Amino acid sequence: MSTDTADREHYEAVVVGCGPGGAAAAARLAEHGVETLVLERGTEAGSKNVSGGLIYAEDSAPYTIDDLFDGFREEAAERPVTDYRIHNVAGNSVKTYDLRDLHEHDTDWCEAVLRRRMDSWLEQRVHEKTSETGGGVLTNVRVNGLLREDGEIVGVTCDELDPIGADLIVAADGVNSELARDAGLMDWEEPEEWFQGVKAVVDMDPAVIDDRFDLGEDEGAAHLFSGDLFEDVRGGGFLYTNEDSLSIGTVFHLDSLVEQQAEPHQLLDALLTHPMMARWLGDEYAEREYAAKLVPDSKKVAHPEPYQDRLVLVGDAAGQMQAQGPIIKGMNHAVTAGALAADAFAVTRGNADPEAAGRRYAKLLEDSGTMDKLRPRRYELARAVGERETVTNAVERVLDSPVGRVALGNPISNRLLERAYNSPFLVSMLPDTRTGYVTVPSIIGEQHGRTIQWETDIEPPTLEERIGELTYDTDVGNPHIELEDESFDASGAAVYACPVSAEDFGGGCYRSEEVTHNGSEETVVSLDTQPCVECGTCAIVADTTWEHPRGGKGVEYREG
Amino acid sequence: MRSIVLTKGVPDFSEGAVSFDEDGHLERGKTPTVMNPNDEFAVQAALQTKVRHGGHVSGMSMGPPGYAEVLEEAMESVYLDDSYLLSDRELAASDTWATAITLNAGLETYQEQVAEIDLVFAGFKTADGETGQTGPQTCWGMDWPIVTHVIALDVDSEERRLRAKRLVEGDVDEIETVEAPLPCFVVTDPEFEPTYRKASHRLTHKQLRAETQERAANHEEHLTTWDHVDLNLDPDYIGLDGSPTIVSSVDPIPKAPSEREATMIDPGEDDMGEVLEEMHPFAAGGDAGTGAGD
Numbered sequence: 001m002s003t004d005t006a007d008r009e010h011y012e013a014v015v016v017g018c019g020p021g022g023a024a025a026a027a028r029l030a031e032h033g034v035e036t037l038v039l040e041r042g043t044e045a046g047s048k049n050v051s052g053g054l055i056y057a058e059d060s061a062p063y064t065i066d067d068l069f070d071g072f073r074e075e076a077a078e079r080p081v082t083d084y085r086i087h088n089v090a091g092n093s094v095k096t097y098d099l100r101d102l103h104e105h106d107t108d109w110c111e112a113v114l115r116r117r118m119d120s121w122l123e124q125r126v127h128e129k130t131s132e133t134g135g136g137v138l139t140n141v142r143v144n145g146l147l148r149e150d151g152e153i154v155g156v157t158c159d160e161l162d163p164i165g166a167d168l169i170v171a172a173d174g175v176n177s178e179l180a181r182d183a184g185l186m187d188w189e190e191p192e193e194w195f196q197g198v199k200a201v202v203d204m205d206p207a208v209i210d211d212r213f214d215l216g217e218d219e220g221a222a223h224l225f226s227g228d229l230f231e232d233v234r235g236g237g238f239l240y241t242n243e244d245s246l247s248i249g250t251v252f253h254l255d256s257l258v259e260q261q262a263e264p265h266q267l268l269d270a271l272l273t274h275p276m277m278a279r280w281l282g283d284e285y286a287e288r289e290y291a292a293k294l295v296p297d298s299k300k301v302a303h304p305e306p307y308q309d310r311l312v313l314v315g316d317a318a319g320q321m322q323a324q325g326p327i328i329k330g331m332n333h334a335v336t337a338g339a340l341a342a343d344a345f346a347v348t349r350g351n352a353d354p355e356a357a358g359r360r361y362a363k364l365l366e367d368s369g370t371m372d373k374l375r376p377r378r379y380e381l382a383r384a385v386g387e388r389e390t391v392t393n394a395v396e397r398v399l400d401s402p403v404g405r406v407a408l409g410n411p412i413s414n415r416l417l418e419r420a421y422n423s424p425f426l427v428s429m430l431p432d433t434r435t436g437y438v439t440v441p442s443i444i445g446e447q448h449g450r451t452i453q454w455e456t457d458i459e460p461p462t463l464e465e466r467i468g469e470l471t472y473d474t475d476v477g478n479p480h481i482e483l484e485d486e487s488f489d490a491s492g493a494a495v496y497a498c499p500v501s502a503e504d505f506g507g508g509c510y511r512s513e514e515v516t517h518n519g520s521e522e523t524v525v526s527l528d529t530q531p532c533v534e535c536g537t538c539a540i541v542a543d544t545t546w547e548h549p550r551g552g553k554g555v556e557y558r559e560g
Numbered sequence: 561m562r563s564i565v566l567t568k569g570v571p572d573f574s575e576g577a578v579s580f581d582e583d584g585h586l587e588r589g590k591t592p593t594v595m596n597p598n599d600e601f602a603v604q605a606a607l608q609t610k611v612r613h614g615g616h617v618s619g620m621s622m623g624p625p626g627y628a629e630v631l632e633e634a635m636e637s638v639y640l641d642d643s644y645l646l647s648d649r650e651l652a653a654s655d656t657w658a659t660a661i662t663l664n665a666g667l668e669t670y671q672e673q674v675a676e677i678d679l680v681f682a683g684f685k686t687a688d689g690e691t692g693q694t695g696p697q698t699c700w701g702m703d704w705p706i707v708t709h710v711i712a713l714d715v716d717s718e719e720r721r722l723r724a725k726r727l728v729e730g731d732v733d734e735i736e737t738v739e740a741p742l743p744c745f746v747v748t749d750p751e752f753e754p755t756y757r758k759a760s761h762r763l764t765h766k767q768l769r770a771e772t773q774e775r776a777a778n779h780e781e782h783l784t785t786w787d788h789v790d791l792n793l794d795p796d797y798i799g800l801d802g803s804p805t806i807v808s809s810v811d812p813i814p815k816a817p818s819e820r821e822a823t824m825i826d827p828g829e830d831d832m833g834e835v836l837e838e839m840h841p842f843a844a845g846g847d848a849g850t851g852a853g854d
Contacts, residue, residue, distance in 0.1 A: 009759055037759050127766075136763045162757045 005149075005165075011037040011135060013345065014156055014166040016143045016179060018045035019115075020055070020065060021315030021334030022172030023122040026137075027068045028342030029168075030129040034349075037135045037166075038126055039158065041142040041173075043473075043552045046119030048534065049174070049560045050199065050293040052238055052249060053115060054081060054222060056332040057108040062368045063339035064108065064332065069125050076121040077111035078242035079220030083213070086326055086421060087276065089227030090445030092452050094276050099224070099326055101422040112220055112240040112247065113331075114201065115560030140552035143173065146182045146311065152354060153183065153309035159550045168345045168357055169311045172338060175294045176536035177317035178548060183308045186301070186319065188539040188546070191255035192432075195235070195295040195323060196537055198264045198499050199249030200272065200460070201559040203286040206244045212280050213241055224326050227441035229270055233262045234437040237271040238328075239280065245288060245559070246280070248272060251295065251323070253432060257497050258541055264292065264499040269460045278454040285458045289559040290466035292499035294536040295330070296321045297432075299383075302374035306365075307358025312341045322374055325436065326421065333370060340364040383432075396439055414448050464507050467500055467531045475553040479529040481538065482545040488512060488523040491542035498538055500531045507531065510538065561615030561717055563606045563679040564670065565640070566663060566695070569593040569623050569630035570687045595630045595637075598683035601748035603638035605713050606681045608754040610639070611764050613717045615678075618670070619643040622651060622662050628783055636776035639768045643779070644670065648787040650795045655803035660697030662798055665791040667702060679722070680745045684709070699745035707740055708747040712755070715742075727751065 015026045018040040029036040042048040055077070057064035066072040073080070084103035088095045103110065127137040140160065147155035147163045155165035156179070171179035180186035213221045225237035235252030250267045257264065271277065272285075296302070301319035306312060314320070315334030322329045344360035351357075365371045461469070485491055494510040495501055501508030509532050512523050525542070533555050539546035548554070571586060572578060572594040579590035606617045619631050619640045624647060631643035646666045654662065671677055680702070682695035699706040712725040720742045727749055728734040756762050775782060788795060795801065825835055 011759070037763075039759075131763075131767075136766065138759060138762045138766070141759075141762075160757070161759055161762070164759055 008155075008163060008165050009161075010155075010165040011035050012166065013037070013135075013168040013170065013342075014039065014143075014164055015170040015172060016156065017041075017172035017174055017315075017317075018123050018126060018137055018139075019049050019119055019172060019174065019315065019334065020122065020331045021317070021320075021338040022170065023119070023126045024063065024065065024068050024335040024338030025170045025172060025314055025342045026126045026135075026338075027129050028063075028339040029345065030126075030133045030135070032342060032346035032349075033133055034168075034342070034345065035134040036130045037164070038130060038137040039141045039143050039156070039161075040123065040137060040139045041548060041551045043140055043556060044116075044120045045123035045137070045139065046116035046560050047556045047558075048554075049115040049119050050197075050291040050557060051113070051115055051331060051560075052197065052199065052240065052247065052251075052328060053113050053331065054110055054240060054328070055113050055118075056110045056329050058106045058329075058332060059108050060106050060369060061332060061336050062364075062370075063336050065335045066109075068335070068339060069122060072121075073109065073111055076118045077113050078117075079112050079215075080218060081110045081112060081222045081240070082219040083215070083221040085222075086224040086226065088441035088444040088449065089225060089229045089274070089276070090442040090449060091228065092275055093445050093449035094452055095445050095447075095449035097418045097421050099421060102326065103222070105422075110222075112222070112242050114242055114245070114247070116557055117560075119560070142548055142551040144178060144547070146179060153311050167310060167349075168341075170314055170338070170341055171311060171317045172314040172334070173317050175296055175316040175321075176534070176539065176546070176548065177313065179311065180313050180317045183311055185303055185306060185308060185313060186317070188536065191258050191540055192253065193297050193300045193319075194254040194540060195251050195297060196254050196257060196264060196292065196497065196499065196535065197249055197251040197295055198268045198290070198292045199247055200268060200290055201242075201288045202246045202248060202281070203288050204244060204246055208282070209241050209244070209246070212282070215241065225271060226437055227445045228438060229274060230262070230267050230438075231260070232434060232438060233257060233260045233267060234432065234434055235267075236437065239277075251328075253297075254294070254497065254537065254540060258493045261496045263496055263502050265290070265463050265466070265502065272460045273456055273458055275452040275454045275456050277458070278456040281456070281458055283457055285460065287461055287466070287469070289469065289557065290461070291557055291560065292533050292535040292537075294540075295323065298322050298333075298374035299324070299376070299379050299432075302371070304366075304371060304375070305358075305362045307355065307361055309354045310357070312344075312358050312361050314338045314341055320370075320374055324376070324379070329373075333374060336368065336370050337365060340368065340370070396435060417444060463500065463502055463505055467507060470531075470533070471556040471558065472530065473553050473556065474530050475549050478550070479527075480534075480547045480549040480554065481527065481529050481532065483525065483527040483542065484545055485543035486524045486526065488525055491525040491538075491544070492523070494527075494538040494542035495525060497541045499535060500533055510542070561609055561613045561678050561715065562675050563609055563615065563617045563681060564667065564677055565599070565603045565606045565617060565619050565634065565638070566680065566682040566698070567599040567603070567619055567621050567630065567634050568596045568686050569621065569627040570596045573687055593626060593630060595633050596683055596686045596688075598685060598687070598748075598750055599634070600637070600683070601750055601752040602681040602683040602746075603634055603640075604754045605710065605746060605748050605752055606679070607638050607765075607768075608713065608756070609679060609715050611756065611761050611768065613715060616641045616675070618674075620646070620663070620666050620670070622646040622654070622659055622666070624652075625785070628780070631783065632776055632779040635772060635779050635782070639772040640782075641775075642782040642784070645783060645785045646787075646791065647785050650788045650793075650799045653800035653803065654798060655805035656691050656693040656697060657804055658798050658800075658802035659694050660701060661802060662791065662793065663694070663698045664701035665793050666786065667698070669786060669791055676743075678720075678742045678744075679715070680704075680743075682745070682747050684747055684749055695745070695747045702743075702745065704743050704745050705740040706745040706747065707738055709749040710746050711735070711749050711751045711753070713746065713752075722746070
């Protein structure tokens, strides 16, 4: 294998990752006639991807996925969301608000999707489009870093292929983007900048879904859950209807998970076994897949200038995941960003300045209003006071007092609250404290809620059973994560926060063990990467060297 | 680059497919025919050459008309452009020598009627015969260089040479690199692994796969059958008459006796001593186990 420049392969554009961001970039590049190579590490696009997942088409967005891919909604999506609600939970008392106004604000359409089906469909379309301009999609190829010449980024390096040069490198390699980290544009340092989501895809006959959710043809439901379901862990739950399954999951602030030493799979079970779920889940529970994903909090990490030399970051790789209260939008922004990056390259093509495309891309993100959706200025202003501990504590005390309860609990406030939840303006200012996630919803549930009398007999699978159902192609003898510091102080949080680990469970990734060292007892952490679902949680909460597995290796999601 | 892959249909010996009668004899009628597993490596080598250098790959097989399915399988899995079946009642019951004579005639006929050949690929021995003779004997008739036990291959189409890594005497620890001029006969080892380190090669590979799926669906349109007349072969030198090997009888290999003994011990902490006690005779080595534990 030669790495000589003379003999090196070169493509005009290399797109890393074939999720919605990479697919949009590649499709748009091909439309501009750019020779585009797409490298995807999964055995098929979608096999490494997980999302909640709703994909939106916003009226205000310059690009939507069905603009770029004809037939997307019919071929690749599950059900459109026509019913959208939030449930405020306090014990067995639940108050439900209709969130359709918020949901429909700036929304052309919204579809529930499962990523294996969606992304593999996109992969086919992208391959067709890029083949016409001299490129194509290759799966089972992991890009492991940036190729530099005289300190400047000129291409990519891969596990499976010789280095490849490119005039544009689109890093659409997801939340754990190795390219963004190689470039120093993103890091894995602060738990407060991330959410972690876990999800169960639950098998259900389409007619049963229609019946239980009161849906007609081409209708679907989205339900959000907040309140004291999850004790003090900041986050919430969701339930979306697919064609013949449900996506049920929970999403939490990673710092809160770590702080509360909460087990993600148990939080998911708390939602699944809550009595209010009984009317939707019935008596028979068949889980098809358990999955987990790290979610960047765009308010904090969306990179305002996501480029360096010929490299541009798109989607989760650039932190472009908008989560503000009940608004959860990621894939649509990735699509917009991917298409804008392609346009930026097309107009600066041939420019000698290697950063011309990147600079133009950042400007397009700003001018199109995408950046303000990801990092709203209102949030930046509100956050300055809203998230200070003293303010939170003071607000909490007022809310918890009889005065606060009356304020939130009277019939007028009930109507106002529903309106407040439906205000995109107010929602974009919600501070990320326990007030918004736990206190307010649980007071609403308590004061306005109806007590649920149903019982649920559902027994979700154990973590061991969930791991057992997942498909892996293990790269034996070549673990992709190395534990740098095995002390409990440095890496113990992973035992709880890793979605496929748990205290007193020996079959997960991380476990803690008591060892006697020179006569003194010590707790150490050990790691087995075999059950890893590649979410990246431990890259943040533990001291590790973290890489993705080689192309085609590791976990393979069937649903995603 | 024009390559031929020699392949053979063999009984599918995989579990669940193979069928034996009461005496332990293979029931040929009830056992499906598949492409000889070792030939997979030969077709991979031919495919790698085609992906890297372009050109044409033909499959060639000697056997009854039913072998067309084997060639279809080869076409589908390794992207053959077309296939040639050497099929004739006169060819029945050929041993390795008569088979080599026939395949040799097939290759000569191909060169006369279709195109000059650059490379012939064959697998390392068949799953039913296990002789490993047919490939080299066929090559001997061609008077070409032959490289056997090939595990990696690089062809220089301009210089018309190949460079191959091969296992010496089938020993995995010893690998030598050899060069040979084209045309050349290549016998692949089961350790052969194709490598595609260029994105363009992988894209070509993907393109070929899509094209071949269409072709394999109509594989009969890409199949040519030659009988002994087409091959210009004298019936006295082929088939049973041309085979010096005489099989007197086939005896099933007796199964090795195996006896196992298991002792269940509850894995309580106190019982570890018991486990050690049970295992002690084996730890000492020799025949203390009296046949137990295999």
